[in-house]
Amino acid sequence: MPSHQPDDPFESRLSDALHHAGGSFDSPRTELTAAGARRGRRMQVQRRAAVAGSAAALALVGVGGALILPDDHAPDTRPASLAAGDRTAEKKTVSGDDLVRTLRELLPEGTFTAAETRGTDDELPPLVTGVFDDGExxxxLSLGLDRIAADxxxxxxxxxxxLPCPEKGQxxxxxxxxxxxxxxxxxxxxQGYEYPDRRADTKAWGADLxxxxGYRVSLLEWNAPAEKGEPVSRPEPPLTVAQLKKVAGxxxxxxxxxxxxxxxxxVSAGSGPSAQMPATVVxxxxxxxxxxxxxxxxxxxxxxxxxxxxxxGKGASLVQVNVQPGMSDVAGELFGADAETLPDGTRVTTRQVPGEKGGAGVVWWTVDTLRTDGLRVxxxxFNTGDQNKDATRAKPxxxxxxxxxxxxxxxxxSDED
Structure with a gap:
């Protein structure tokens, strides 16, 4: 694919560790890296996405709990492990209200007011966002559920x-x-912060499992009534680390x-120089x-x-990479006479041009490389987090x-990550 046409096959995922309750999934804005995608409403938590991302959670010891069904369903008397596994598969859909009731049962004493919900019958993954108050x-609070595809x-x-932790000292x-x-x-x-530069005292804590x-559970919380735009309402988010693990797990x-x-x-691409790199590896x-x-x-x-x-801290900026093997046969179409050739034979072209997706003021910077074995990277x-929207900063x-x-x-x- 010619380098002047950026490969943009995805919509911005609700993954941003469960992006605020706007309907997407937004993960915490911290230095946590997503191996696949806040992984995405921005750590990508859309179905069939590899993410990165968002906050997902784990279960330490089988923290049980039968699915809380609508009032017209008889209670399940089977063990929680069976109720959670079998019965959910039998039930065609789990509504957003079902998810809220289940979440309330798992939370410590307090009140939870839901703001947005999505059940299992929605095109996007299940989601619950709202505000939890334990009296302090x-x-x-945001909870997201998703299923990941294997490569x-x-x-x-x-x-x-x-979601991996930053390296020590980073x-x-x-x-x-x-x-x-x-x-x-x-x-x-x-346990981190909504803004790495601490321009606000908003803390963002979460668990990613x-x-x-391929099951992913993402649980996020803040010490303010909203992820952004609201003053802090308490010194720390309401759930402790142990409670995050319990609820998410x-x-x-x-x-x-x-x-x-x-x-x-x-589809598996096999191995060798012509094999496509799996999404998780990329x-x-x-x-x-x-x-x-x-x-x-x-x-x-x-x-x-x-x-x-x-x-x-200066605005959102989209960065993307394409890794394409077997591109030697189209080298002439991709690299002109002005391309740089390195001592090892790698060809390099750089471009700084206006964006092509319609966003006002968007600029697009690119470095296009082709190695002698045909691998193109x-x-x-971009100076925006979404090529279809206006620029959010002067430069990428x-x-x-x-x-x-x-x-x-x-x-x-390299064979190693």
């Missing part, structure tokens, strides 16, 4: 998809731990996720190559493609040098 002040015949690796967080559970699930629990079956959520349609599996490599200290507010991916919405950045969050360093990194040809 209201705090925004071809490869089994799902929760460690590659769960990121502005009070606490972050990622652990592998006895059942193979991966769980990240973090990914199971070997409840077996009932896994049962509900099991009732969602099984995502289509990408996201992991891109996350590791991005400069430190940038808030990753959204993520999208598919085979050979990955993107993050970054925010350095294209890295682009990454410089041309940073884009070049990412595109030419040896990590793209």
């Amino acid at each position: 002040g209201p705090g925004a 071809g015949d490869e089994p799902i690796d929760p460690r590659a998809l769960v 990121g502005d967080m009070d606490s972050c731990t990622t652990e592998l559970l006895s059942d193979g699930s991966a769980l990240t629990v973090y 990914v199971t070997p079956a 409840a077996e009932v959520w896994r049962g509900i996720i099991a009732s969602l349609p099984v995502p289509e599996k990408p 996201m992991r490599k891109l996350a590791l190559l991005l400069p430190k200290g940038l808030d990753r507010t959204a993520a999208d991916s598919q085979e050979g493609f990955g993107s993050f919405v970054l925010d350095d 294209v890295v682009s950045a 969050a990454l410089t041309m040098k940073q884009l070049r360093d990412i595109a030419l990194s040896a990590r793209w040809t």
Whole structure:
């Protein structure tokens, strides 16, 4: 695909760790990287997305709890593990009201007022957002459920998809731990801030769980009645780390996720120089190559493609990468006489042009590279988080040098992440 036509196959996912209650999923704006996508309403938490992202949660010990059904359903007397697994599959849909009632039962003493809900019959993944008050002040709360597709015949690796903690000494967080559970699930629990630069006192805490079956639970909370735009109402979010784990890890959520349609599996591309890079690998490599200290507010991916919405405190900036093997035969169409040729034979072209998706004032910076083995890596950045919307800043969050360093990194040809 010619480099002047950016590959933008995704809509911004509700993943931004459960983007505010606007209907999307927005994950916390912290330095947490999404291996696949706040993973997305911006950590991408749309069905069949690899994310990155958002806050997902784990269950430590089987925190049971039968699905709370509408009043006209008789109570389930079976063990919670069965009620959560079997019965949800039998039930065609779980409404948004069902999810709210279940969430209320799992929360500690207090009141929960729902703002937005989506059940299992919605086109987008199940979601509950609202405000929880334990008597010490209201705090925004978001719960998202999703089902992740495997990459071809490869089994799902929760460690590659769960929200990873920043490297030691990096990121502005009070606490972050990622652990592998006895059942193979991966769980990240973090205590951070809505704004990395601390321009507001809003804290964002969350739990991100990914199971070997591809079930993702995302639970986020704030110490204010809203993710953004409201003054803090309490020193810390209402749920403790232990409570985040308990609520997010409840077996009932896994049962509900099991009732969602099984995502289509990408066709395996096999291996070798012509093989497409799995979405999870693209996201992991891109996350590791991005400069430190940038808030990753959204993520999208598919085979050979990955993107993050970054925010350095100056506005959202979309960064995306295309990894395309076997492109030697179209080198003449992609690289003109003005292309740079490096000592190892890699060809490089850079462009700084206006955006083409309709957003006012949008600029699009690109570094396009082609290695001698035919591997093409294209890295682009925009001065907006959505190419279809107006610019949110003067320039992209990454410089041309940073884009070049990412595109030419040896990590793209390494077997290791």
